[in-house]
Amino acid sequence: MDTNKLIETLKDVRLDELKIEPEKIKAYEIMSITDIEVLKALCRYIESFKKLSLPEVWPAGEGRQSILGLMDYLNKYLSDLNVHKCYCVGFKYLEADIFNQSDDGFVDILESSEVIGESVKYECKCNGCSKILEVTHSLDSTGGDSYVWRQKSD
Numbered sequence: 263m264d265t266n267k268l269i270e271t272l273k274d275v276r277l278d279e280l281k282i283e284p285e286k287i288k289a290y291e292i293m294s295i296t297d298i299e300v301l302k303a304l305c306r307y308i309e310s311f312k313k314l315s316l317p318e319v320w321p322a323g324e325g326r327q328s329i330l331g332l333m334d335y336l337n338k339y340l341s342d343l344n345v346h347k348c349y350c351v352g353f354k355y356l357e358a359d360i361f362n363q364s365d366d367g368f369v370d371i372l373e374s375s376e377v378i379g380e381s382v383k384y385e386c387k388c389n390g391c392s393k394i395l396e397v398t399h400s401l402d403s404t405g406g407d408s409y410v411w412r413q414k415s416d
């Protein structure tokens with residue numbers, strides 16, 4: 263079950279249980295899903311995904327520790343998603359590029375931006391849930407763009 267297949271399956275609301283093939287789970291692709299109906303369906307099967315954090319699900323070996331770390335990350339995302347059912351939850355986990363999200367119409371960048379040292383802080387509004395999000399854009403030690411997202415407390 264690749265991510266497209268997973269999305270198709272999630273749209274089938276008659277399903278009682280989600281059969282997951284662990285080796286086909288691509289955590290970052292799941293966090294990138296933007297279809298609100300699919301995201302809500304993901305939350306219904308949160309227990310099925312929790313099993314992916316069990317060591318015995320994965321073959322023993324060098325790679326297991328990093329897979330488990332990734333599955334913990336995915337489950338953290340899913341529990342956040344379960345609280346706030348919107349695609350913008352994923353932006354924090356993906357450290358998504360605010361400008362790409364704006365170009366794609368997922369968020370609107372608001373006027374206020376603030377330069378703090380080497381960083382620029384933006385405010386944007388999610389077009390899915392209307393929440394205001396704060397994004398700090400800076401360059402990491404290798405000169406790559408870094409985007410830290412957080413929900414603005416109101």
Ligand SMILES: [Zn+2]
Nearest residue numbers: 348350388391
């Ligand atoms: Zn949102």
